[in-house]
Amino acid sequence: MPETDFSTLLPKIWNALLETLVMVTGAFIAAAVLGVLLGHVVYATRAGNLLQNATVFTVINAVVNIVRPVPFIIVAVALIPVTRIVMGSSIGPVAAIFPLALVASVAIARIAESNLVAVDPGVVEAGAAMGVRPWRVLFTIVIPEALGPLALGLTYIFVALVDATAVAGVIGGGGLGNLAMTYGYQRFDWVTMFIVIAVLIAIVQLAQFAGNRIARLVMHEGR
Amino acid sequence: MTTATATATAVPVRGAGVDAAPARATAQTTAIAFEDVSKTFAVDGREFDALKRVNLSVERGEIFGIVGYSGAGKSTLLRTVNGLDRPTSGRVVVDGHDVGSLNPRDLSRLRQRIGMIFQQFNLLQSRTVYQNVAYPLKHAGVPKGELLDRVEELLDFVGLADKALQYPNRLSGGQKQRVGIARALANRPDILISDEATSALDPQTTGEVLDLLQRVNREYGVTILLVTHEMDVVRRIADRVAVMQRGEIVEHGTVYDVFADPVHPTTRRFVSSVISHEAAESTLERIRRVHDGRLVRIHVGDRGSNDPFLSRIARTHRVDFNVVYGGVSELQSRLFGTLTVELLGADADVDAAVRELAGIVEVTDVAIREGASIA
Numbered sequence: 043m044p045e046t047d048f049s050t051l052l053p054k055i056w057n058a059l060l061e062t063l064v065m066v067t068g069a070f071i072a073a074a075v076l077g078v079l080l081g082h083v084v085y086a087t088r089a090g091n092l093l094q095n096a097t098v099f100t101v102i103n104a105v106v107n108i109v110r111p112v113p114f115i116i117v118a119v120a121l122i123p124v125t126r127i128v129m130g131s132s133i134g135p136v137a138a139i140f141p142l143a144l145v146a147s148v149a150i151a152r153i154a155e156s157n158l159v160a161v162d163p164g165v166v167e168a169g170a171a172m173g174v175r176p177w178r179v180l181f182t183i184v185i186p187e188a189l190g191p192l193a194l195g196l197t198y199i200f201v202a203l204v205d206a207t208a209v210a211g212v213i214g215g216g217g218l219g220n221l222a223m224t225y226g227y228q229r230f231d232w233v234t235m236f237i238v239i240a241v242l243i244a245i246v247q248l249a250q251f252a253g254n255r256i257a258r259l260v261m262h263e264g265r
Numbered sequence: 266m267t268t269a270t271a272t273a274t275a276v277p278v279r280g281a282g283v284d285a286a287p288a289r290a291t292a293q294t295t296a297i298a299f300e301d302v303s304k305t306f307a308v309d310g311r312e313f314d315a316l317k318r319v320n321l322s323v324e325r326g327e328i329f330g331i332v333g334y335s336g337a338g339k340s341t342l343l344r345t346v347n348g349l350d351r352p353t354s355g356r357v358v359v360d361g362h363d364v365g366s367l368n369p370r371d372l373s374r375l376r377q378r379i380g381m382i383f384q385q386f387n388l389l390q391s392r393t394v395y396q397n398v399a400y401p402l403k404h405a406g407v408p409k410g411e412l413l414d415r416v417e418e419l420l421d422f423v424g425l426a427d428k429a430l431q432y433p434n435r436l437s438g439g440q441k442q443r444v445g446i447a448r449a450l451a452n453r454p455d456i457l458i459s460d461e462a463t464s465a466l467d468p469q470t471t472g473e474v475l476d477l478l479q480r481v482n483r484e485y486g487v488t489i490l491l492v493t494h495e496m497d498v499v500r501r502i503a504d505r506v507a508v509m510q511r512g513e514i515v516e517h518g519t520v521y522d523v524f525a526d527p528v529h530p531t532t533r534r535f536v537s538s539v540i541s542h543e544a545a546e547s548t549l550e551r552i553r554r555v556h557d558g559r560l561v562r563i564h565v566g567d568r569g570s571n572d573p574f575l576s577r578i579a580r581t582h583r584v585d586f587n588v589v590y591g592g593v594s595e596l597q598s599r600l601f602g603t604l605t606v607e608l609l610g611a612d613a614d615v616d617a618a619v620r621e622l623a624g625i626v627e628v629t630d631v632a633i634r635e636g637a638s639i640a
Contacts, residue, residue, distance in 0.1 A: 168387035171347055172401045172448075173376030175369065182400075186391040260391065 051234060054221060059241060061135040062217035065207045066245075069142035070200050076143070077150025077199075078192070080106065082180070084151060085158040092166075092176035092184075102151075109148045115209050117145055138215030142206055146199055153195035157188040190261030197253025201246050218242055295358075296456055296488040297323040297346055302355035304341055304512075315341045316352065317512040325455075328482050328489040330503035330520070332496055332535055338512040339492040346458050346490065347379045348372050360455060377405055380449030380487070384461035386441040388433040394420070394444050395429040401451040419447040423477060439470035446477060450485070457481060459491035463498055471495075475502050496535040500524065500596065508532045524594075525566060525601035542603035544590040549631065552589050556607040559615050560631035563622065565593060566601040574625050575606070582618040584610030605631060 080102060086092050087099040109117065118141040122132045129137040161184050169179040208219020218238050226235025304316040315338045323329045333339045344350035345357045348364045357364045362375055388397050398416045407415065420426045423443040433441055442462060449457055459478070463471040479502050481487050493499065499506045499520060507517035508531055515529040524540060527533045537543070543562065544552065552560070563575070579586050586606050593602030608615045622628045 162385075162387070162390075164383060164385050164387040165389060167349065168381070168383065168389075171349060171376060171379075171381040172404065173373040174401075174404050175373055178404065182404075183389060187389060189391065 051237075055218075055234075055237060055241065058216065058218045058221040058238070061211075061215070062204070062207050062219070062245075064135045065138050065142060065210060065215060065217055066200065066203045068136070068139040069146055070196075070203055072139065072143035073146035073150050073199065073203075074196055077147035078154045080147060080151035081154025081158065082185075084155045085184075086176075086180055092180055106148050106151050109145065110152065114141070114145050114206050115213070117141055118210060118213055133214040135216050138207070138210040138217075142203060142210055145206065146203055149202070150196065150199050153199065154188075154192060157191040157195055158184055160191065161187045190257045193253055193257035193260060197250055197257070200249045200253070204242060204245055204249070294325050295322045296325045296327075296360065297490060298356075298358040299342065299345070300356045300358065302342070302345060302352045302357060304338075304345070304350065305353045314512050316345075318355065319512075319514055321507055321514060321517065323488060323490050325488055326482075326486055327504040328479070328491070328502050330499035330506045331490070331492045331509055332494065332499055332506060333492075333509035333531075334494060337509040339509045340460055342509070343458050343460055343490065343492045346456070347376050347381060377401070377452045378454050378456070380446075380452075380454040380457040382442065382445045382449050382457070382459045382462045384464045386433075386438075386445045386465075388441055388444055388448075390433055393430050393432055394425060394436070397433065397444055398447045398451055401448060405452050415451065416447075419450060422450075422480075423447045437470070438466050439473055442466065442470075442474050443477060446474075446481065450481065450487070453485075454487060456488045456490065459489065459493075461493055462491065464493065464495065471498070472501075478502060496539045500539050504597075508535060519597070521597045521599055521601070524596050526564075540592070540594050542592040542594070544605055548590065552605075556587060556589055558587075558607040558609040559619070560589070560605060560607055561619060561622070562629040562631055563604045563606055564602075564627040564629075565604060567599050568626075572625075574622070578618050578621050579608075582610065582614045582621070584608050584614050584618050 084099060084102050084106070087095040087102075089096065089099070112120075118138075121141045121144070125137055125140045126132045129140050131137045165183060165187060166179055169183045170176075174182070207215065207217050208222070211217040211220030212223055218241060222235050222238040222242075225231040226238065299319045299321045302316050302319040303314065306313045306315055319342060331339045331342065341350050345352050345364065346359055348367070351365060359375060359379065362371070364372070364375065367375060389400065392400065395416055398419050399412055402412045402415060416429075417426065420429055423446055425440060425443055425447070428436065428440065428444075433444065436444065445462070446457075457478075462478075463474050466474060475498060478489060478491075482489050482502075489502075491498070491503070503520050505518065506520050506523050507514045508523070508529060509515070510529075510531045516523060516527070516532045523532060524536050527536045537545075549560075575586065586608050589605050589607050591602060591604035591606075593600055608618060610618070619628060619630075
């Protein structure tokens with residue numbers, strides 16, 4: 043078993059941490075915007091809803107259903123040519139943002155949609171009865187009412203992204219997951235692996251804590 | 266179609282002339298008119314008639330109750346008033362506007378003038394009481410300064426000024442409904458429609474909410490159309506009532522007339538759920554075991570004279586009587602009631618007594634199965 047050299051290890055961990063944070067936050071922000079948007083479109087265009095539109099609903103729903111069941115590693119590899127075009131390269135943490143964001147936005151779309159569907163239809167109807175037009179009902183009633191659960195759903199995706207970066211790391215993204223794999227798994231450097239795991243746990247804990255706080259702030263309710 | 270028309274004309278209507286609109290109505294105009302309203306739903310590929318050629322008008326300033334069992338179509342009828350449900354055929358005219366012909370913008374404007382309250386309150390959970398009441402005002406473009414005063418006034422009116430900054434989940438059911446009422450009144454509507462607004466509340470709270478609705482009607486002159494399965498709600502605040510069954514109105518009239526003399530079996534069942542002046546079949550059988558004389562029902566109510574007709578007639582014809590069942594109630598400041606009386610004496614004397622009674626009040630013979638009128 044090799045001796046652990048902390049003077050070289052710590053900068054490595056620091057670098058990997060930064061790479062992971064770049065991948066996670068980049069992908070998360072992009073996916074949150076795109077995913078929440080997609081979720082709303084699917085919700086609003088569903089038959090019987092505010093802005094029902096069969097074509098839009100069917101197309102987006104199909105895209106979401108096609109991407110979702112495919113394992114991330116397959117998506118990431120399959121997307122390499124597209125990633126190269128979109129991000130200019132297929133190697134490194136910045137490039138990895140693309141497949142991560144795509145997969146996460148599809149997941150967020152489903153979560154956002156289910157949060158929106160869970161909004162009491164009675165409240166939506168109350169809005170309509172007050173003479174509020176569909177778009178305004180969506181933005182001033184449905185979204186605010188869904189915000190609490192949505193914050194929790196986004197937190198869940200954030201944590202899942204930390205997990206997915208490990209996979210992205212193996213196929214060229216770098217980051218903590220890659221470090222744990224190369225040192226811990228391939229070189230049997232348990233110390234490095236444990237430190238990386240500790241850092242990952244800390245990130246996840248922090249994210250979950252922040253997510254819970256935000257959700258509680260916007261929910262005001264004991265439901 | 267012809268059968269539907271026949272049923273429609275067979276609907277018993279009493280008091281349609283003088284009593285149609287209450288005295289306090291400011292103008293004798295119609296607030297809501299349902300004209301031949303039908304609605305058909307497709308359920309599992311089968312057609313279901315939720316409304317069958319409903320004709321009804323609600324006068325300005327009155328409180329109109331629609332009662333029926335669940336599935337009778339009363340909520341669907343109510344929801345055609347603000348276009349949440351659309352009739353398959355027929356028209357709904359509100360304040361002179363044919364709801365079905367309005368474009369989205371005009372429908373939205375009309376809806377701002379029709380307040381609506383719900384069984385489940387439907388408050389915005391993510392907003393405070395203040396924000397819930399302010400919401401329709403903001404949407405109507407009321408300036409901020411005016412908005413503040415208006416919300417304060419409304420919360421005062423419903424007695425919740427101290428709860429302005431609470432979130433709905435901290436309120437009791439009755440308080441939630443009062444917020445719902447304040448919100449519905451925000452844009453000073455002419456009409457308030459109420460979909461089972463007290464059905465989720467306990468009797469005490471129901472009373473408070475009904476008192477509040479009555480104040481809304483009297484102080485603001487708001488026409489109220491309410492739907493309920495509780496006849497007691499109608500008895501307490503409505504001026505007129507319609508009874509619905511399977512998408513049809515089977516009986517309507519002033520609350521007094523309908524309660525004092527219900528005609529349709531469903532109406533009778535509803536009335537007897539609140540006021541029971543007439544003995545049920547099982548009770549009658551028990552009464553029969555002891556009282557084998559002739560049983561008649563005498564309908565009593567507000568009578569102009571102090572004539573003790575019952576004992577007077579009994580004495581004249583040398584018969585005795587037992588009051589075996591009955592009661593007298595007050596409704597809309599008028600009395601009505603039914604007494605079931607056993608008459609004892611020679612057959613000819615009893616017949617003569619009944620004939621004389623029938624000249625003064627409505628008398629019905631009580632058979633074990635079905636009552637036959639002699640008057």
